[in-house]
Amino acid sequence: MNDTRKRFDVWTNISLLIFIFYILFLGLPLFTMLFKSFYNGTTGEFSLAYFTKFFSKPYYLTALFNSIKVTVCVTALAALIATPLAYLMATIKIKFNSTIRIMILISSMSAPFIGAYSWILLLGRNGVITKFVKNVFGFTMPDIYGFTGILVVLTLQMVPLIFMYVSGALKNVDQSLMEAAESMGYKGFSKMRKVLLPLITPTLLAGGLLVFMRALADFGTPMLIGEGFKTVPVLIFNEFISEVGGDDGFAAAISVIVVLFATTIFLLQKYVSNKKSFTMSALHPIEPKKKSGIGNIAAHSVIYLYTLIALLPQLYVIYTSFLKTNGRIFVEGFSLKSYQDAFNNIGGVITNTFILAIVSLIVIILLAILIAYVTVRRKNALTNTLDIFTMFPYIVPGSILGIALLITFNDKPLALSGTALIMIISFVIRRLPYTIRSSAAILHQINGGIEEAAISLGASQMRTFFKITLPMMLAGVVSGAILSWVTIITELSTSIILYTGKTKTVTVAIYTEVIRGNYGVAAALSTILTVITVISLLVFLKLSGQKEVSL
Structure with missing residues (x-):
């Protein structure tokens, strides 16, 4: 009993x-x-018709290939940018380190499609940067639409996720390992590649999985700037929502294919992580050292430049929220009309x-x-x-x-x-x-x-x-x-x-x-959302007494 x-x-x-x-x-x-x-849905019987339809038509297979292409490229590029960035900030004393970390985190905390919308304003066919380059240099820049735009927007959005994972892992690496590597002649990035990278691989895989899944699931970015570049989330949405020819059964079939693909990637990541997993305990964690000369200037330049580029979309959206509008276009002068319309109408x-x-x-x-x-x-x-x-x-x-x-x-x-x-x-x-x-x-x-x-x-x-x-x-x-x-x-x-x-x-x-x-x-609404997000983050940091959010 x-x-x-x-x-x-x-x-x-x-x-x-x-x-x-x-x-x-x-x-x-x-x-x-x-x-x-x-x-x-017509006969009420078991059928493989939806799956046959998907795999027999190039249009649908192209959308699947596009999604895989985007997610793989975004994950790889985010890891290639975030890992050296985290390494620089962990090993070199950077001025305003805590502030920079918070700014990097803030850059990832808006919805990805807001980044897409921002880059349309900056690098679209009538974007500010596009027009400036054309007027000053007489050069027509490639536009932000299609695969390139999706890649830029999602990579900038996802870098902070891997950055936070890698930064957390570097705190568990013992300084003595770094000193031993230096005594064997490894310096700078060769030290990172030969010693640090194998140590943080499980964490890198965990962060990469999160980025992969988020990039695979993203709907707003390819919907706004994909134009002819269709991805699976857009395909599913169109099939399910479309008033003409929409078919929720077919949308369900595509969804099943995506879930099976995502599950396979998840299990593969788990298998590789388990094979490479080990525990680290740092008695003497890595501490950033003061660097001088060209190395110090280069490190600060890289970190500040990345932070500026990452925050640029949000800063420009905030700026445009205070511009006067004439119908749907921005005109010279400042106004709070966009905020009034935002609160009055919605x-x-x-x-x-x-x-x-x-x-x-x-x-x-x-x-x-x-x-x-x-x-x-x-x-x-x-x-x-x-x-x-x-x-x-x-x-x-x-x-x-x-x-x-x-x-x-x-x-x-x-x-x-x-x-x-x-x-x-x-x-x-x-x-x-x-x-x-x-x-x-x-x-x-x-x-x-x-x-x-x-x-x-x-x-x-x-x-x-x-x-x-x-x-x-x-x-x-x-x-x-x-x-x-x-x-x-x-x-x-x-x-x-x-x-x-x-x-x-x-x-x-x-x-x-x-x-x-x-x-x-x-x-105006994007700015309100950004302010709410930043206030939420600052309140958390104040209440918890932490200087950063760790994953």
């Missing part, structure tokens, strides 16, 4: 409830989408965004704390399965999850389509992994003996958790929560599928205003 009671304690019940939540709102939608992809979207994001974040924090605890402290078959389920949102692109939720919950008994609840569910499922990851990481560092001592002194399991474990977990919870918050308020790919007039968010409003050509209002 005692064994049964021990097995089915309060934590087992909590694990079961969370598992049911995932089955209902992640497992069931993905299974429904899988079923729909093999289901002939001010409700700001309220919607805050309400949806705050409710989602409360649910995320609650679930993340519980999931992290049961997966770290209560390991069994159920919690191990739950741990796998929580990783799925890394693999499933946002637009695909949105379609899966819409297909599943469009009818009774759970008709959630068009409601705020379905938006909150999508935000929670997609952004929960950030907070789970950071909460679990800090829980691994907390000695379980402290909890056992409290229980042996007569405290109940729940009292021990709330009074002892939870306070020690809070730093990790807050760190993950800020990333969850920022990614919720900049979310587009799921929201664009699920929103209605009553649940429209700021990112959806920005996207629709850009499509309509209302660049002034779009700039």
